[in-house]
Amino acid sequence: MGKKEKQEFLVGVFDNEGKLISAIDTLRAKGLKIHDVYTPYPVHDLDVHLGFKRTRLARAAFLFGITGTTLAITMQSYMLGFAWPMIIGGKDHIAVPDFVPVTFELTVLCASLGMVATFLISNGLGPGKKALMFDPRSTDDKYVMAIDLGKNSKFTKEEIEKMLLDNGVSEQPKTKEV
Amino acid sequence: MQMTSPVREPLVLRQIHDKNRKTTMHDVTNDICRQVEAAPNVRWLAALGISLIVLAYGSYTLYRTWFFGIGEWGLNKTVGWAWDITNFVWWVGIGHAGTLISAVLLLFRQKWRASINRSAEAMTIFAVLCAGSFILMHMGRPWLAHWALPLPNTYGSLWVNFNSPLVWDVFAISTYLTVSAVFWYVGLIPDLATIRERATNPISKFVYGILSFGWDGSTKTWARYEMVALVLAGLSTPLVLSVHTIVSFDFATSVIPGWHTTIFPPYFVAGAIFSGFAMVLTLMLITRYVFKLEPYITLTHIESMNKIILVTGSIVGIAYITEFFIAWYSGVPYEQYAFINRMFGPYWWAYWAMMSCNVISPQFFWFKAMRRNIYATFALSIVVNIGMWFERFVIIVTSLHRDYLPSSWVMFWPTYVDIGDYLFSFGFFFTCFFLFAKFLPVINMAEVKTILASSDEDASTYYAEEEKQSKESAH
Numbered sequence: 001m002g003k004k005e006k007q008e009f010l011v012g013v014f015d016n017e018g019k020l021i022s023a024i025d026t027l028r029a030k031g032l033k034i035h036d037v038y039t040p041y042p043v044h045d046l047d048v049h050l051g052f053k054r055t056r057l058a059r060a061a062f063l064f065g066i067t068g069t070t071l072a073i074t075m076q077s078y079m080l081g082f083a084w085p086m087i088i089g090g091k092d093h094i095a096v097p098d099f100v101p102v103t104f105e106l107t108v109l110c111a112s113l114g115m116v117a118t119f120l121i122s123n124g125l126g127p128g129k130k131a132l133m134f135d136p137r138s139t140d141d142k143y144v145m146a147i148d149l150g151k152n153s154k155f156t157k158e159e160i161e162k163m164l165l166d167n168g169v170s171e172q173p174k175t176k177e178v
Numbered sequence: 179m180q181m182t183s184p185v186r187e188p189l190v191l192r193q194i195h196d197k198n199r200k201t202t203m204h205d206v207t208n209d210i211c212r213q214v215e216a217a218p219n220v221r222w223l224a225a226l227g228i229s230l231i232v233l234a235y236g237s238y239t240l241y242r243t244w245f246f247g248i249g250e251w252g253l254n255k256t257v258g259w260a261w262d263i264t265n266f267v268w269w270v271g272i273g274h275a276g277t278l279i280s281a282v283l284l285l286f287r288q289k290w291r292a293s294i295n296r297s298a299e300a301m302t303i304f305a306v307l308c309a310g311s312f313i314l315m316h317m318g319r320p321w322l323a324h325w326a327l328p329l330p331n332t333y334g335s336l337w338v339n340f341n342s343p344l345v346w347d348v349f350a351i352s353t354y355l356t357v358s359a360v361f362w363y364v365g366l367i368p369d370l371a372t373i374r375e376r377a378t379n380p381i382s383k384f385v386y387g388i389l390s391f392g393w394d395g396s397t398k399t400w401a402r403y404e405m406v407a408l409v410l411a412g413l414s415t416p417l418v419l420s421v422h423t424i425v426s427f428d429f430a431t432s433v434i435p436g437w438h439t440t441i442f443p444p445y446f447v448a449g450a451i452f453s454g455f456a457m458v459l460t461l462m463l464i465t466r467y468v469f470k471l472e473p474y475i476t477l478t479h480i481e482s483m484n485k486i487i488l489v490t491g492s493i494v495g496i497a498y499i500t501e502f503f504i505a506w507y508s509g510v511p512y513e514q515y516a517f518i519n520r521m522f523g524p525y526w527w528a529y530w531a532m533m534s535c536n537v538i539s540p541q542f543f544w545f546k547a548m549r550r551n552i553y554a555t556f557a558l559s560i561v562v563n564i565g566m567w568f569e570r571f572v573i574i575v576t577s578l579h580r581d582y583l584p585s586s587w588v589m590f591w592p593t594y595v596d597i598g599d600y601l602f603s604f605g606f607f608f609t610c611f612f613l614f615a616k617f618l619p620v621i622n623m624a625e626v627k628t629i630l631a632s633s634d635e636d637a638s639t640y641y642a643e644e645e646k647q648s649k650e651s652a653h
């Protein structure tokens with residue numbers, strides 16, 4: 001495989017959540033495309049301000065959950081009803097009320113594990129994965145905005161830099177090649 | 179009439195060494211990462227050393243249990259469940275607080291959970307592992323533990339009995355352990371990334387690099403993270419209630435007088451929350467002192483937890499009294515005898531220890547001064563867990579030791595192996611907890627930063643504005 005072409009990013013650092021949000025709104029209104037924003041904690045509705053789609057993870061969890069329910073009911077009915085039917089305490093072979101606890105547990109187990117696996121895969125997270133950090137302080141107390149210069153060809157680098165400085169970045173924007 | 183609502187006490191206090199300075203996000207990072215980055219100190223090494231010694235002694239008795247069989251215990255033909263199941267139920271109960279704090283309190287938007295959820299969840303995981311170890315011990319032949327799972331086998335595919343609460347327990351406990359561990363780890367990832375970015379030593383950079391899964395804190399990652407936390411909380415809430423419900427079914431679905439009680443599920447769940455919060459308080463007060471976390475774990479946190487102890491302790495007290503009433507009201511002589519025997523029989527001391535520790539002692543928390551007193555809280559948190567251990571002992575042993583036939587009446591006394599196996603669980607629990615406290619951040623930094631961000635200037639200006647308006651309208 002050939003070497004990936006380097007992308008050039010302009011990195012703006014904010015030290016306040018309010019300034020960050022108003023900067024995002026102003027910059028996007030001016031037509032600037034923001035690559036991503038990196039924050040030390042989940043900032044509410046940041047994805048909405050950036051115009052990202054809402055996550056559909058909850059639907060994935062629901063699907064994994066009903067898979068677990070189906071699996072549990074099928075497993076218990078097959079094992080006690082067909083594979084080796086036994087009379088236990090005078091109950092039916094398929095004693096539905098007795099199957100409720102295991103069905104519930106397997107539903108929760110499948111939904112949780114399935115959703116967390118989806119979460120890790122969709123974010124590209126996993127043991128040994130390397131993080132792309134524009135500024136390490138985004139895991140401490142700074143809000144870091146990355147702007148892909150290649151995707152904003154209608155502005156020059158200097159123009160974007162000025163836009164950032166006018167909109168409350170706390171220090172001179174830096175360039176980073178990835 | 180004019181009423182001004184009092185401003186809520188802050189969840190994060192000012193810095194200890196400089197009372198004039200508000201705690202900033204950078205302070206949070208520094209304060210929490212400090213103990214991870216510093217070299218282990220003598221106090222920590224001593225604490226770990228003692229835990230390891232206890233663990234070593236427990237491992238010896240565990241070896242005797244597994245090598246010579248459970249005949250090493252004080253069990254007999256009449257009392258077939260005693261210390262092992264008492265310890266199992268006790269540890270499972272303790273393991274309820276973590277998920278309750280992180281899941282139920284998240285759904286109720288109780289922000290004070292942010293600085294205690296991490297260590298409470300860790301405690302949950304270790305407590306459930308301890309509980310599981312007693313099931314493995316009780317099996318006598320732990321190498322056949324997989325027989326509890328519905329696996330295809332060579333006996334013509336003889337499956338497990340899904341009508342049995344013991345099989346439900348296998349599913350409930352293992353699901354609970356898995357989901358709690360996953361919930362805990364997902365919450366750890368962002369904080370591990372913080373430690374990774376700060377690490378100067380190449381070994382820690384490498385290790386925390388692997389553990390942090392390449393977390394970068396981008397917008398989408400956080401949005402999905404919040405969704406995962408919310409859905410996992412929604413799933414864990416019924417899960418945590420189901421676990422102790424199913425544990426109580428082990429007793430409630432039997433026909434033993436004293437066990438055959440429909441009140442068991444809610445009563446066990448309340449008792450589990452009660453003992454779990456007590457254990458969280460015991461550990462948190464020590465951690466808070468050793469790691470100087472006073473700005474993050476405040477008296478408000480301690481008071482909130484004490485209120486939950488008061489509520490659940492009183493629910494447990496009502497459950498004890500209801501059980502008695504129903505035993506009398508049922509008119510069943512066996513049932514009535516079982517309860518009279520609890521109170522005045524040969525195990526009267528266990529019963530009264532349970533009553534005084536669980537029902538009377540939490541009543542001190544009606545007083546605000548007691549709820550906010552660290553020494554009283556610490557002492558009572560230990561008393562509560564002693565009481566909760568006796569509760570399980572009373573339910574299990576006093577219900578069994580007087581069989582239907584008076585010729586089968588016996589007493590149960592523990593052997594040194596019983597005691598050693600209990601010590602094993604303590605050694606294991608504290609070893610795990612001390613390792614956790616040293617190598618992982620004990621407080622969820624990202625969530626505490628959320629509180630700082632939302633309560634900082636905006637909130638104080640808001641409150642000042644509100645106060646001004648209310649004064650104006652009063653005139």
